[in-house]
Amino acid sequence: xxxxSAFDIIGPSMVGPSSSHTAxxxxxxxxxxxxxxxxxxxxxxxxxxxxxxxxxxxxxDRAIIAGLMGMKTDDxxxxxxxxIAKASGIHFEFKxxxxxxxxxxxxxxxxxKGENEVNLVxxxxxxxxxxxxxxxxxxxxxxxxxxxxxxxHIDRVGVIxxxxxxxxxxxxxxxxxxxxxxxxxxxxxxxxxxxxLVPNSVLDQISESELIYQVRQLEVV
Amino acid sequence: xFSNIKELVQLATGRYTSISEVMIHRExxxxxxxxxxxxxxxxxxxxxxxxxxxEGLTQTVSSPTKLTGxxxxxxxxxxxxxxxxxxxQGNSAISMALAVSETNACLGRIVATPTAGSAGILPxxxxxxxxxxxxxxxxxxxxxxxxxxxxxxxxxxxxxxxxGGGCQAEVGSATAMAAAASVELAGGTPDQAxxxxxxxxxxxxxxxxxxxxxxVEVPCVVRNGVHAVMALAAxxxxxxxxxxxIPADEVIQTxxxxxNTMPREWKETALGGLAAxxxxxxxxxxxxxx
Numbered sequence: 128x129x130x131x132s133a134f135d136i137i138g139p140s141m142v143g144p145s146s147s148h149t150a151x152x153x154x155x156x157x158x159x160x161x162x163x164x165x166x167x168x169x170x171x172x173x174x175x176x177x178x179x180x181x182x183x184x185x186x187x188d189r190a191i192i193a194g195l196m197g198m199k200t201d202d203x204x205x206x207x208x209x210x211i212a213k214a215s216g217i218h219f220e221f222k223x224x225x226x227x228x229x230x231x232x233x234x235x236x237x238x239x240k241g242e243n244e245v246n247l248v249x250x251x252x253x254x255x256x257x258x259x260x261x262x263x264x265x266x267x268x269x270x271x272x273x274x275x276x277x278x279x280h281i282d283r284v285g286v287i288x289x290x291x292x293x294x295x296x297x298x299x300x301x302x303x304x305x306x307x308x309x310x311x312x313x314x315x316x317x318x319x320x321x322x323x324l325v326p327n328s329v330l331d332q333i334s335e336s337e338l339i340y341q342v343r344q345l346e347v348v
Numbered sequence: 349x350f351s352n353i354k355e356l357v358q359l360a361t362g363r364y365t366s367i368s369e370v371m372i373h374r375e376x377x378x379x380x381x382x383x384x385x386x387x388x389x390x391x392x393x394x395x396x397x398x399x400x401x402x403e404g405l406t407q408t409v410s411s412p413t414k415l416t417g418x419x420x421x422x423x424x425x426x427x428x429x430x431x432x433x434x435x436x437q438g439n440s441a442i443s444m445a446l447a448v449s450e451t452n453a454c455l456g457r458i459v460a461t462p463t464a465g466s467a468g469i470l471p472x473x474x475x476x477x478x479x480x481x482x483x484x485x486x487x488x489x490x491x492x493x494x495x496x497x498x499x500x501x502x503x504x505x506x507x508x509x510x511x512g513g514g515c516q517a518e519v520g521s522a523t524a525m526a527a528a529a530s531v532e533l534a535g536g537t538p539d540q541a542x543x544x545x546x547x548x549x550x551x552x553x554x555x556x557x558x559x560x561x562x563x564v565e566v567p568c569v570v571r572n573g574v575h576a577v578m579a580l581a582a583x584x585x586x587x588x589x590x591x592x593x594i595p596a597d598e599v600i601q602t603x604x605x606x607x608n609t610m611p612r613e614w615k616e617t618a619l620g621g622l623a624a625x626x627x628x629x630x631x632x633x634x635x636x637x638x
Contacts, residue, residue: 129504130503131378131500132379133375133386133496133497133500134390135462136461136499136503137390137393137470137496137499138461139460140457140458140459141459143451143454143455143456144453144464144563144564144565145463145465146464146465146467147509150464176612177615177616180617180618180619181617181618184559184563184564184635201396203457231511231612231615232509252512253503253509253511253512253517254460254462254499254508
């Protein structure tokens with residue numbers, strides 16, 4: 128089920144005008160910035176479908192940039208997010224894309240350059256609910272409704288079990304998990320949605336494994 | 349726990365006492381949080397909704413485009429000094445719904461119920477009923493849980509977004525949610541609430557999402573006002589014992605199918621419907637020049 132909580136329906140509290148085109152877009156931006164690890168200086172956004180046709184009226188551009196600067200859906204500064212970003216020296220570019228078969232409200236956000244680049248596709252489902260459906264070329268899905276771990280690792284027997292064991296040992300329940308890999312035995316990515324945040328000490332424990340390159344924990348947006 | 353309206357009504361008449369109680373129990377088991385914490389978060393949402401109503405009613409706000417604003421106050425001035433056709437209750441609901449939608453168009457703070465484009469309907473209905481019956485806040489919070497149970501069913505079986513299913517999905521779900529909440533708060537049974545959902549949704553089927561220049565202003569703002577009254581009408585009909593011959597779940601399925609076959613021009617792309625009229629196009633061109 129895509130919608131689970133009463134507050135998926137009565138909420139979010141937000142700055143208008145559109146829950147899908149403003150609040151949803153903002154949440155995708157917030158997740159992207161958390162994955163990047165800091166406020167990005169270089170932002171490239173491609174909008175598809177209804178996002179592309181109506182983004183100016185809905186403030187989709189303002190909302191995404193605000194999210195990338197860490198502003199939440201009900202932050203009144205969303206209104207001036209583009210000006211704030213420019214004043215802080217953030218370079219951003221918006222363009223319209225057309226792709227057949229893509230969700231009517233889709234956005235591709237590319238942050239940074241080179242090996243630190245984050246390249247993701249998010250979709251806005253309505254009422255502020257969203258899903259990230261692609262991250263750095265991997266097909267993985269997560270919603271931002273739960274604390275989420277993103278792990279880059281090697282595709283090898285036991286890695287996932289190892290991660291699961293460490294999390295379970297601290298009494299943390301996994302609600303959803305996805306794995307995708309480039310090639311067998313090559314680089315892979317795991318996304319784990321949990322019922323609560325993992326303490327930093329546990330994150331350190333996970334990153335001790337030499338099969339895991341990077342661990343990133345995302346807060347609920 | 350429940351995936352459709354039928355199961356929701358069964359739980360509300362069997363194990364639990366009302367639809368709102370079913371929803372609260374589901375939320376407790378879904379989140380692991382306590383009843384008090386969940387209740388107080390919903391109360392916070394209610395207070396943001398109330399603030400959005402007050403902001404829209406007291407300020408002669410005008411949206412950045414100047415397309416909308418001030419209509420909520422205009423209607424209040426009218427119904428307080430005239431014998432209206434619809435009566436005070438209906439006009440009060442409309443004015444509060446307009447107030448929230450105008451606040452939203454002015455980039456003010458609102459609660460998406462279930463979406464921002466349809467955010468006027470539920471507060472318009474609930475706060476106007478509160479004004480008339482002197483209901484306390486706790487009672488209204490229960491109404492929000494009832495509304496969210498109905499919204500969850502529609503969201504998971506059809507759609508609540510204009511881009512996904514047209515305006516019938518967005519304003520339609522808000523109307524059904526407000527109708528069900530009104531029935532429960534007025535003392536109706538869970539089955540009557542379900543009938544109200546069916547009656548409300550039957551009357552929004554096919555409604556297209558065609559905002560001028562893609563803005564959540566025209567026709568969204570007045571649509572919130574009119575549908576607040578439709579929610580009250582559906583609730584009154586259900587409370588009178590009128591049934592929705594086609595059960596709510598089948599109407600929701602129909603809404604889903606109509607949304608799927610609706611052309612993309614009518615799903616929040618601003619390419620068809622009112623957005624494509626000569627006036628709609630002219631407004632868009634004028635705004636593009638700004």
